[in-house]
Amino acid sequence: MSAPGPRPNAGEPNGGGADAGAAVWQRLDVRLIWVDVAQSLLSLVPAAVALVVFRVEPSWGTLGPVAVIGVVGTVGAVADMLRWTFTRYRVTPDRVERRTGVVVRRHRSVRRDRIRSVDATAKLRHRVAGLRIVNIGAGQQSSAGESAFVLDAVRRPEAERLRGALLRTRLGDAPAAPSGATGESVAATETSTAVRPDGAGGVPVEVFARLKPSWVVYNVFNAWAYLMALGLTWGGYWTASMFGLDAAGFVGGLADWDAIGVAWTVVIAVLVVGAVGVVGLAANFFVENWNFELARVPGDDGTLLRTRKGLFTTREVNRDDNRMRGLQISEPVLWRWMGMADTNVVTTGLNLWSLYEPTAILPRGPITVARRVAGRVLGVDPSPLEAPLTRHPRAALRRRLWWATSTAAAVTGVLAWLWLTGVVPAWTLWAGAGLWPLGLLGALVAYRALGHTVAGSYLVVRSGLMSRSTVALRRSAVSTIAIRESWLQRRLGLKTVTAMTSAGWGAYRAGDVAAEDAVAFAADAAPGLLEPFLDRPDPVPGPRRQQAASSP
The missing domain is CATH 2.30.29 (PH-domain like)
Structure with missing residues (x-):
């Protein structure tokens, strides 16, 4: 028997308006409680199989994690029951509202014209139950990083209705291409339209x-491979122990590790763990994408x-x-x-x-x-x-080399003082000195990443050491231009131009631009924004300029 759908709360006002049916306070779907209960019960199946079929003697080492999972699942089911009981939401012609909270009641309201995105997410358990998690974004974040609204969970038809109503999608209208689009249709490939x-x-x-399956290569070679391998190894060891299998003894019997030696044992362990992590990351890539x-x-x-x-x-x-x-x-x-x-x-x-x-x-x-x-x-x-970017002057490289040298010198000086006081051993001085060539290399990489230009209606800036980022920002979206120079930049003839906008990270910098080019670049990056502050030459000819100056 299917659970009842969202029902209005007779004790709450409907908010009035022309669309009164959509302004009725509604509940989340009750099936979210049963989904959590079913998940908790399914998580206990391995323990039941181990006890009944394999007759493993219960102990904290084998069944402790299962007990923790059961407790967490039960607490989650109770929390979802309370959330379902105390959560109401409604969509009025002007606003979207949500009331929630058991001890502390919260009422959030967002104007519909401020809504920026409506996302639908469905985990496996939600898909089986026909539920969706709806995230409504309105350009604001709570202190906990939460979007404007999170409705966890509603039925799939209700999620589609909310998305269509809040985005006011008119599927009968032809799509409007962005400014500058050619409108050409190209055969579908991995990159074409x-x-x-x-x-x-x-x-x-x-x-x-x-x-494209080949993209998996770009997602498996990183440090997360070892972290995933540790999780998979621990999970496999715990599962084997729960069923009475000696995983450690099995690995120990694969080879004569004493004859191989400690060094080669460590190398083999690193390679095997890395391979397990790569396989895990590859599987995770395909599952997510x-x-x-x-x-x-x-x-x-x-x-x-x-x-x-x-x-x-x-x-x-x-x-x-x-x-x-x-x-x-x-x-x-x-x-x-x-x-x-x-x-x-x-x-x-x-x-x-x-x-x-x-x-x-x-x-x-x-x-x-x-x-x-x-x-x-x-x-x-x-x-x-x-678009080809304008390279920054060599003074920008000298500034980075100066910072790398001074930082390495400061670290080495601190380590030398700690060595003289007997806090650290003498070899740490070599570690501090080793920072200098690394810093110089980083300075060169960071300098080669610098670049900027104005390409049509877009401002393009590139920078970054650990991650070289190239940003194309629409010039009409720039709300503020800031030109800054530090003491060292002033000595080197450099300035930093920052374009500020209400989107993304809020500020995008072109660092260490030549001082004689900074103002012109800033004026081009935001047309009309700096015009009142620029000293333009007077276009009036000499005799007319004198006549204009002598007139009252």
Whole structure:
């Protein structure tokens, strides 16, 4: 028997308005409680099999983690029951409201015209129960990093209704391409645009990219491989122990480790653990990005940039193109030789600190794909992210070399003082001195990453040491321009130009620009913003200028 759907609360006012049916206070779906209960029971199945089938003697070492999982699941089910009991939400013609809290009641209200995104997420247990988690973003974050609203969980039809109503999607309208788009349709490949007629009412959907299995190579070689391997190894050891298997004895019997020696044993362990981690990261990549698709779909007053992905946990993020201010491509320094890149949009209303990375429009992959897709998304040909950049003066390199040298000297001096006082051994002085060549190398890498230009309607800046980031920011979105120079920059003839906007990280810097070029670059980056403060030559000829000066 199916659970009842959302019901109005007779004791709450409906808020009035023209759309009174949509303004009724509603509950979350009751099935979220039963989903947690079922998950808790399923987590106890391995322990039951070990006790009944394999007749393993119960102990804290074997069944302790199972007991912890059972307690956590029970507490979660109780918490969800309380959340379902005390949570109400409603959508009025003007606002979206939510009331929640057991001891401390909270009432949050957001104007509908301030809503920036409506995302739907479904973990495996939610998909089985036909539920969705709806995240409503309105360009604001709570102190806990929460988006404007999180409705966990509602039925799938209700999630679709909320998304359509809050984004006011009109599927009968043709998608409006961004300014500068060519409107050409290209056959679908991993990077080109394809137009498919699967939108409601025959409206085409532009597909920019789909998942390529080869992208997994760019996502498995990092330090997370060892962390994942440790988790998988511990989980395998605990599972084997629960079923009465001696995993440690099995590994010890694989070879004569005393004859191999400690050094080779460590090398083999590192290689095996790394291989396990790589396999785990590869599996995790496909689970997270399965059926990935980046597309532009019709929406209110234009189009939406939509990403869909996920095997067990599906996630769909819709970004209003009217809120998008640019794009950013980041290249991690240790993997730059692979041509690896992350691609993110610069937009308003999305949480940059979310683990779901709502600003990412592509999985980590090749830089050639990132640049090509970025150009298609921006709708500008040629792409501003491929424009040649102005190199910064050699004084910028000298400044970085100075900082690297002074930092290494300061660290070495502190270590020398600690050695003289007997706190640290003498070899730490060599460690401090070793920072100097590393610092010089980092200074050179950071200098080579510097670059800036103005390409059409976009401001492009590039910088970064650990991650070289190239940002294409729409010039009309720049709200403030700041020009700063430190004492050392003044001595070297350098200035830092910062473009500030209400999207993304809020400020994008072109560091160590030549002083004679900084003001002109800042004026071009934000047309009209600095005009009242610039000292322009008087266009009036000499005799007319004298006549104008003598007139009362």
